[in-house]
Amino acid sequence: MRRSHVSLIAIVLMLGSSVSSAWGADKLRVVTTIPDLKSLAEAVGGDRVEVDSLTRGTQNFHEAEVRPSMMLKLRRADLLIENGLDLDAWVDVAVLGANNPKIIRGAPGRVDVSRGIPVLEVPSVRVDRSMGDVHPLGNPHFSLDPGLAPLITQTILDGLARLAPDHRAAFERNRRDFLSRLDGEMSRWTKTMEPLKGAKVVVFHPDFIYFVHRFELVQAGTVEDKPGIPPSPQHVVRLIRQIKEEKIKAILVEPWNDVKLAQRIAEEAGAKAIVFASAVGAVKGADNYIAAIDYNIKTLAEALR
Ligand SMILES: [Zn+2]
Numbered sequence: 001m002r003r004s005h006v007s008l009i010a011i012v013l014m015l016g017s018s019v020s021s022a023w024g025a026d027k028l029r030v031v032t033t034i035p036d037l038k039s040l041a042e043a044v045g046g047d048r049v050e051v052d053s054l055t056r057g058t059q060n061f062h063e064a065e066v067r068p069s070m071m072l073k074l075r076r077a078d079l080l081i082e083n084g085l086d087l088d089a090w091v092d093v094a095v096l097g098a099n100n101p102k103i104i105r106g107a108p109g110r111v112d113v114s115r116g117i118p119v120l121e122v123p124s125v126r127v128d129r130s131m132g133d134v135h136p137l138g139n140p141h142f143s144l145d146p147g148l149a150p151l152i153t154q155t156i157l158d159g160l161a162r163l164a165p166d167h168r169a170a171f172e173r174n175r176r177d178f179l180s181r182l183d184g185e186m187s188r189w190t191k192t193m194e195p196l197k198g199a200k201v202v203v204f205h206p207d208f209i210y211f212v213h214r215f216e217l218v219q220a221g222t223v224e225d226k227p228g229i230p231p232s233p234q235h236v237v238r239l240i241r242q243i244k245e246e247k248i249k250a251i252l253v254e255p256w257n258d259v260k261l262a263q264r265i266a267e268e269a270g271a272k273a274i275v276f277a278s279a280v281g282a283v284k285g286a287d288n289y290i291a292a293i294d295y296n297i298k299t300l301a302e303a304l305r
Contacts, residue, residue, distance in 0.1 A: 028164055031077040031103075033088035034061055035280040036143035037113060037156070039289040041081055043178040044156050048167050054091065057281025057292075060256045061087050062228075066094045074098035077109070079159055084114030085140030111159035113152045117142050120209050134227055135206075144279065145210035146186055146293050150179055185290055189215075189297045196304045200248045202239065202271070204257040207278055211296065220248055223262060230258065236265060243269035250303040254278040272303045 030051045032038045038053040045051065052073050055064045061083070071094055074080065080095065080103040082088050095103055102109040119138035127136045142148055153175050161168040193215040200220035201212065205227055212219045221242055225235040242248070243265070251273045253262045259275060266273040277286035277295045286292035 028078045029076055030079045031073050032081040033091050034083055036289060037081050039280045040153055041156050044153050044171050044175045045160055046174040048170060057279035058255050064090055066090050070094040071097040074103060075100050077103050078163055079109045081111045081113060081156060083140060083143060084112040085137045087140035108162050111155060113155045115155055116151055117148060131226060139209050141207045142210045144293055145214050146182060147214050149182055182290060192297055192301050199304050200246055202243060202248055202251045204253045204262055207254060208252050220246060240265055240269045243271050250274055250300060252276045255282050274299050274303050
């Protein structure tokens with residue numbers, strides 16, 4: 001009895017020390033809303049940060065559910081990095097529940113990486129629900145456009161350095177190293193995609209527009225005729241005809257889309273449905289920022305060949 005009591009205390013002490021070393025006193029506790037930003041925050045923060053994401057890459061970020069576990073992470077956070085543009089607006093509810101003044105909107109511990117992003121697909125008319133899940137502030141899925149990484153990592157660096165000014169030089173060094181690695185990859189990616197310039201693709205849901213623009217592809221259509229709403233049979237028939245006529249080779253799908261429907265359409269039209277790494281961790285092998293983009297380039301180049 002007494003022995004088990006003692007060992008229980010030992011276990012509790014061990015747990016306590018492993019928790020405090022994971023959340024080392026000198027490390028900034030960073031929470032991001034999506035895994036792409038976790039990967040970038042780790043690249044900039046290096047060993048001076050401990051980063052946790054509120055969602056996983058296999059999730060539809062628009063529809064993330066606020067859970068008590070999110071509030072727990074946010075309660076201990078020094079810095080909250082959000083995507084913005086309404087992708088992760090649910091985080092405000094979680095922050096409210098976390099009761100942590102350090103990360104409320106306007107506090108030094110709050111970073112919105114959409115600041116300064118040249119936003120695509122900003123609606124020119126007032127958006128309402130009858131139009132489907134139209135992105136009301138423009139397309140928020142910019143995080144995996146490698147051309148925007150310099151801007152996003154600068155915003156992250158500013159946030160980290162605001163809280164830990166002594167480490168600014170280290171953050172700058174980390175960011176420079178990361179961007180020079182990314183640069184090397186970028187020239188490889190550009191070379192791979194060069195002969196495919198102007199190629200038409202169909203997307204299931206309009207989530208790849210930044211990628212499509214960056215590599216000078218053309219988005220010829222969407223499987224959903226209204227974003228977020230299953231397509232009508234007439235739309236599917238029209239789309240199959242269009243894919244055949246325009247000899248489109250690829251349909252880009254996210255893991256949570258109706259992959260079977262995309263495959264059926266692709267099969268009938270003589271194209272290929274490919275599940276894209278729509279985020280870090282969305283597919284196997286896409287477990288960090290560079291790996292996710294690399295996965296997309298490889299899969300797409302193969303499908304378009
Ligand atoms: Zn979206």
